[in-house]
Amino acid sequence: MRSLSKLQRVAIFFLLAGIIGPLAPLTVASLAFRWGWPDLLPSIWWWEKREALQTPLAWDYIFDPVSRVGPALQNTILIAVSVTLLALLISLPAAKVLATQKFKGKSLFELFLAAPLIVPEMAVSLGMLLVFLQFGLQGNLGAIILAHLVPVIPYMVRVLTVIYGELDKGMLEQAALLGASRFQIFRHVELPLILPGVLAAALFSILISTNIFLLTFYVGQGQIDTLATLLFSKIRGGGALDPVSAGLTLVIILPGLLFLAFTHRTLKEEVFSGGINKS
Amino acid sequence: MRQRKTGEWDFLRLVGLVPASVVMLVFFVGALLICVVQSLGYAPQYGINQFPTSHYYQTFLQGDGFWHMLGLTFYYAVVPTVIGAVLSLFLSIAFAKTFKGRGFALFVYKIPLAVPYLVGVSIVILLFANGGLFARLFYALGIISSPADFPRLLQNTEGWGIMMVYLWKQVPFMTMMLYSNLLVLGRQEEESALLLGASNFQIFFHVTLPRLMPSLVGSTLIIFAFNFGSFEVPFILGAGYPNTLTVEAWRLFDDSDYTRRPEAMAIVMFVTLISSLSILAYLILYRRFERKRGRV
Numbered sequence: 001m002r003s004l005s006k007l008q009r010v011a012i013f014f015l016l017a018g019i020i021g022p023l024a025p026l027t028v029a030s031l032a033f034r035w036g037w038p039d040l041l042p043s044i045w046w047w048e049k050r051e052a053l054q055t056p057l058a059w060d061y062i063f064d065p066v067s068r069v070g071p072a073l074q075n076t077i078l079i080a081v082s083v084t085l086l087a088l089l090i091s092l093p094a095a096k097v098l099a100t101q102k103f104k105g106k107s108l109f110e111l112f113l114a115a116p117l118i119v120p121e122m123a124v125s126l127g128m129l130l131v132f133l134q135f136g137l138q139g140n141l142g143a144i145i146l147a148h149l150v151p152v153i154p155y156m157v158r159v160l161t162v163i164y165g166e167l168d169k170g171m172l173e174q175a176a177l178l179g180a181s182r183f184q185i186f187r188h189v190e191l192p193l194i195l196p197g198v199l200a201a202a203l204f205s206i207l208i209s210t211n212i213f214l215l216t217f218y219v220g221q222g223q224i225d226t227l228a229t230l231l232f233s234k235i236r237g238g239g240a241l242d243p244v245s246a247g248l249t250l251v252i253i254l255p256g257l258l259f260l261a262f263t264h265r266t267l268k269e270e271v272f273s274g275g276i277n278k279s
Numbered sequence: 280m281r282q283r284k285t286g287e288w289d290f291l292r293l294v295g296l297v298p299a300s301v302v303m304l305v306f307f308v309g310a311l312l313i314c315v316v317q318s319l320g321y322a323p324q325y326g327i328n329q330f331p332t333s334h335y336y337q338t339f340l341q342g343d344g345f346w347h348m349l350g351l352t353f354y355y356a357v358v359p360t361v362i363g364a365v366l367s368l369f370l371s372i373a374f375a376k377t378f379k380g381r382g383f384a385l386f387v388y389k390i391p392l393a394v395p396y397l398v399g400v401s402i403v404i405l406l407f408a409n410g411g412l413f414a415r416l417f418y419a420l421g422i423i424s425s426p427a428d429f430p431r432l433l434q435n436t437e438g439w440g441i442m443m444v445y446l447w448k449q450v451p452f453m454t455m456m457l458y459s460n461l462l463v464l465g466r467q468e469e470e471s472a473l474l475l476g477a478s479n480f481q482i483f484f485h486v487t488l489p490r491l492m493p494s495l496v497g498s499t500l501i502i503f504a505f506n507f508g509s510f511e512v513p514f515i516l517g518a519g520y521p522n523t524l525t526v527e528a529w530r531l532f533d534d535s536d537y538t539r540r541p542e543a544m545a546i547v548m549f550v551t552l553i554s555s556l557s558i559l560a561y562l563i564l565y566r567r568f569e570r571k572r573g574r575v
Contacts, residue, residue, distance in 0.1 A: 004373055091299060231395075235397065249398050
């Protein structure tokens, strides 16, 4: 009874095939030099033309400074890490209050924090661009970092509130009774207890930040490239996928795959489902 | 005296909320307020100062393509949400069973969740464009003789490409929401129903589905809201014009004539409003439904 019916087997097969399947043609496309209609495989491969031409092709182009993929990758990582650290500093105290205190208007506050889930990214992006224009900060890396806080903080507060809710307060009280200072309690009791949750929240925040496109695009005003904005400018025309776009797509999948490999065994499905919806 | 003291204490114990509130107020509420103010005609940087005026709302509400664009926005948002919900219900129940390769399946199905929508767009272009891989496969099999014979799936109003990307990203998401809910709920009620002689069909409709309803409503709501305001997928894979309201807002904001920007703001505020109202209506309907069944 608990085994799969035939239909369920077929459905799972199609789901998995639809997810992994496209990676093969993407890889092939990234290695092609000429792949014209109606060939099922490229007629000329990248490595056959590699020496003959002066200009870098496909993967050579991606790794070449001309393509700006290097700086874009750097920016993506720098933004994601800074957003995560800042968001942790801001979200930890808020989560602690939400998990331990009862107050008037608490559910209203929680609703307020959930609002970015419902408001279209376009509205937030356009408004945010104008906010930064007022301060002359458009096209600034710091502005992008601040902008990314809006989608990240609501999620982080939610995850950390759950973590703080499960925290055994008795342990903290015991440490206090034994004469530990507030810093000692935080450093030696509270932090180790919440660390796994904090790590999970941090990984999610990195993932959310690396996947944001529209907000970066508007606030960055074309002056700051990230992997997502580069891929957008490559494929925005919607024409056939050239080798560079295919390669860039593969590069952009990597952080997500790494994230899954890190968290697959450790992260409960529930935590995961709470966090991923905006990316 | 005592009253005041508890008041102070009250503030101190809530002080942890201040940083998060400040950031959200400045960058989220502030951003939305600027959108509202500009949409009402206050944009001195473009030489517009007619505050308050409903001119920009009227311009686009009475414009040619408005109803068409609103219809498309709803269509691209609702159809994949419904199809995705059905598929995800089916898949989540399958995932809760034991089968060979389950660990592998539980890893792979999360991949779309961890990559940007643009990856889905790339894949759909590669596979389903008129000169794409499926067209070539059909050619090799002798079904079609030129790219033009392949049905046009991308950059058209029907939006097959758009919906494929949405489903590729969102079926895994909804499956995960439902599956994790199934894990939390356990199987006791299903097993009692089975012992009492219920058929699989009856168990699904009378036990499993009602219990999954809250998370089904929650996940479809998030998906609908996202699709309704989504930009890059319809921008690349939709028709040039008419497209969704969000794409229209992009077009107007991108216009070399800056005085069209307030109209773009009016559109995004309108999208925000309609999306929120739809969600509210959905929640009210759902509460009614639950009350009818005597659950709330």
